[in-house]
Amino acid sequence: MVSRPPGGAQGRDELPRDPDAALRVLYASHWGSMVRLASLLLGSTSAAEEVVQEAFVSTYRRWSRLQDPQAAGGYLRTCVVNGCRSWHRHQQVEIRHRRPGPPEPAGPAEVAAQRAEDAHVMAALRTLSPRQQEVLVLRYYADASEAEIAELCGISRGAVKSHAHRGLHALRGALAEVQP
Amino acid sequence: MTGRDDPFDPDRPTTDPTTDPVAAVLRAALLREADMVRPSDDGLDRITTRLDPRLDQDDRRSDRHDDGPGRRTWVAWAVGLAAAVVIGAVAGVLVLGGDEDDPGPAATGPTPSTSETASAPPSETTSPPSSTSATEVPDLEGVPVYWVGDSKANSWLYREFQTVPDTGGEVASAVSAVMSGAPLDPDHRTTWSPPARLEVTQDGDAITVDVSTDAFENPQVGSQEAVLAVQQVVWTATAAAGTPGPVTILVDGAPYDPWGTVALGEPMTRAPQVDVQAPIWIDSPVEGAELAAGPVTISGVSTAFEATISWELTTDDAEVVETGFAMGGANGVFDTYEFSTPELAPGTYTVTVWQEDASDGESPEGPRMFEEDRTFTVG
Numbered sequence: 001m002v003s004r005p006p007g008g009a010q011g012r013d014e015l016p017r018d019p020d021a022a023l024r025v026l027y028a029s030h031w032g033s034m035v036r037l038a039s040l041l042l043g044s045t046s047a048a049e050e051v052v053q054e055a056f057v058s059t060y061r062r063w064s065r066l067q068d069p070q071a072a073g074g075y076l077r078t079c080v081v082n083g084c085r086s087w088h089r090h091q092q093v094e095i096r097h098r099r100p101g102p103p104e105p106a107g108p109a110e111v112a113a114q115r116a117e118d119a120h121v122m123a124a125l126r127t128l129s130p131r132q133q134e135v136l137v138l139r140y141y142a143d144a145s146e147a148e149i150a151e152l153c154g155i156s157r158g159a160v161k162s163h164a165h166r167g168l169h170a171l172r173g174a175l176a177e178v179q180p
Numbered sequence: 181m182t183g184r185d186d187p188f189d190p191d192r193p194t195t196d197p198t199t200d201p202v203a204a205v206l207r208a209a210l211l212r213e214a215d216m217v218r219p220s221d222d223g224l225d226r227i228t229t230r231l232d233p234r235l236d237q238d239d240r241r242s243d244r245h246d247d248g249p250g251r252r253t254w255v256a257w258a259v260g261l262a263a264a265v266v267i268g269a270v271a272g273v274l275v276l277g278g279d280e281d282d283p284g285p286a287a288t289g290p291t292p293s294t295s296e297t298a299s300a301p302p303s304e305t306t307s308p309p310s311s312t313s314a315t316e317v318p319d320l321e322g323v324p325v326y327w328v329g330d331s332k333a334n335s336w337l338y339r340e341f342q343t344v345p346d347t348g349g350e351v352a353s354a355v356s357a358v359m360s361g362a363p364l365d366p367d368h369r370t371t372w373s374p375p376a377r378l379e380v381t382q383d384g385d386a387i388t389v390d391v392s393t394d395a396f397e398n399p400q401v402g403s404q405e406a407v408l409a410v411q412q413v414v415w416t417a418t419a420a421a422g423t424p425g426p427v428t429i430l431v432d433g434a435p436y437d438p439w440g441t442v443a444l445g446e447p448m449t450r451a452p453q454v455d456v457q458a459p460i461w462i463d464s465p466v467e468g469a470e471l472a473a474g475p476v477t478i479s480g481v482s483t484a485f486e487a488t489i490s491w492e493l494t495t496d497d498a499e500v501v502e503t504g505f506a507m508g509g510a511n512g513v514f515d516t517y518e519f520s521t522p523e524l525a526p527g528t529y530t531v532t533v534w535q536e537d538a539s540d541g542e543s544p545e546g547p548r549m550f551e552e553d554r555t556f557t558v559g
Contacts, residue, residue: 035223049219168206
C-alpha cells in the first residue's frame with residue numbers, strides 16, 4: 001500500500017556508537033523513506049539517490065560530532081532537504097523548461113485514470129518555485145510541522161506560512177490551468 | 181488550528197485536507213507518487229564507495245597533525261581556554277549579579293557564543309596575530325577583543341576571539357590588545373594607538389585603565405568614533421573580567437578629554453547593546469582560519485527582523501558556492517546563529533552574512549544590511 005512518510009516524529013531507535021554499525025542501521029531504517037522524500041522534492045529518483053547517498057556520507061562523517069547520535073535521523077533528513085535544494089539551484093534552468101507529461105496509461109482503467117490524475121497534480125506542483133514545492137512536500141507528504149519546516153529550510157516560520165499559502169494558491173491555479 | 185493561526189489561507193479557516201480540496205488532492209498524489217518510487221537496493225554499497233576516498237583523506241590529515249609538534253595540543257588548549265573564559269565570565273556574572281535587576285552587560289558579552297568557539301571543530305587552527313607573535317611573552321588564547329567595524333551606514337563594535345600576549349592577566353592583556361594589537365579581520369580597526377604605558381587594575385567589579393597620552397595620537401576622531409573607542413575598552417575589559425564594570429579610563433592618573441567629545445576619568449559602563457554591538461558578527465571561523473576538508477560550521481551572534489539572516493559562500497574567484505538562511509536573535513534581542521556549509525573542497529572561501537532589507541530599498545544600509553564577511557581556507 002502507501003509507504004509510511006518520513007514524518008516529524010523521528011524513530012528514536014538505539015543507534016550504535018560505532019559509525020560503521022550506525023551507518024548500516026540508519027541505512028536500513030531511512031534509505032527508502034529518504035529516497036522517496038528526495039524523489040518528491042526533485043522529481044527524479046536517480047537524482048534523489050545521489051542526494052541521499054551524499055546525505056548519508058555527511059551524517060557518517062559528522063558521526064563523532066553529533067551531540068545526540070539518536071537525532072541522526074533528523075540530521076540525515078536535514079542533509080537530504082539541503083542537498084535537494086542545492087541540486088535545484090544547479091538545475092533550475094533545466095527544470096523550468098521541463099514539464100513532464102502524464103505517463104502512458106496502463107493496466108485497469110481506474111488505475112490508469114488515477115495515475116493520470118496524479119501525474120497531472122505532480123506536473124502542476126513542478127510549476128511552483130523550488131521553495132514552494134519544498135514546503136508543500138514537507139508539509140503534506142512528510143507531515144512536518146511548521147516549526148520543523150522552518151528549521152529544515154532555514155527560514156522563518158513566517159516564511160513557511162507564506163510559502164505554503166502562496167504554494168497552495170499557485171497549485172490551485174496551475175491545476176485549473178493544466179486541466180485536461 | 182483555526183482562525184488566524186491557520187498558516188495557509190485566510191479564506192480557508194482550516195488546513196484539514198477534507199475541507200481543503202487542493203491540499204487533499206496534493207497529499208494523496210504525493211503519497212501514491214512516493215509509493216511508485218523504487219529505491220535501488222545497492223545504496224549502501226554506493227555510500228560506502230563514496231566514503232572510501234574521504235576516509236583516506238582523514239587519515240592523511242591526522243598524520244599531518246601528528247607530524248606538527250603539538251598542533252592538536254595547541255587546539256585543545258585554545259578550546260579549553262575559551263571554555264574556561266566562559267565559565268569565568270558566567271560565574272562572575274552569576275555571583276555579582278545576584279541582587280541586581282540587570283545582571284550586567286558581561287552577560288551579553290562573551291557568554292552567548294564562546295560556547296560556539298568551544299564547540300568548534302577540533303581541527304580548527306588560527307593564524308597567530310602578526311603583530312604579537314614575535315614576542316617571547318606567553319600567549320593567552322580565546323580572549324574576547326572588541327574592534328570597530330563599519331556597515332554601510334554605521335560603525336559598530338565587532339568581537340574577535342584572539343590569541344594575545346599575556347601582559348599581566350586576562351583583563352590587562354585584552355585591553356592591551358585593543359590599543360597595541362591588531363584585529364584578525366582586515367575590515368575591523370581600532371581608534372587607539374599603542375601607548376608607552378598601560379596599567380589595568382581591578383577593585384571588585386571596578387576596573388581602572390590608566391594610559392599614557394600617546395594612546396590618543398589618532399587625530400580627527402569624530403564623536404561617534406570617540407564613543408566607540410571608549411566602548412571598545414569598556415566592553416573588552418568587562419568581557420575579559422566577567423564583571424559588569426564600571427570601567428574608569430585615566431590618562432597619566434588624571435581625567436582627560438582626548439578628542440574634544442568624550443570626557444575620560446568618570447566610571448563608565450557598557451553602552452546599550454543595540455547602540456553599539458554590530459547587528460551581525462561572525463565568531464567562528466576567525467579570519468584566515470585553516471580548516472579541515474568537509475562542511476564548515478559558521479557561528480556568530482545576530483539580531484535581525486524575524487531573526488532571519490542570509491548567508492552566501494563564495495570561492496576566491498567570487499563564484500557562489502551556496503546560499504542560505506540562519507536564525508539568530510530577533511528585533512533587538514541578540515542571540516547566536518549557526519549554519520553549516522556543504523562539503524568543501526580544498527581552497528579559499530569567503531562567507532558573507534547579512535540581513536535582507538525589508539523596506540524595499542529604503543534602508544541606508546542597502547539591500548544587504550549589516551553585511552559582514554570572513555575568509556578562511558579549507559585544506
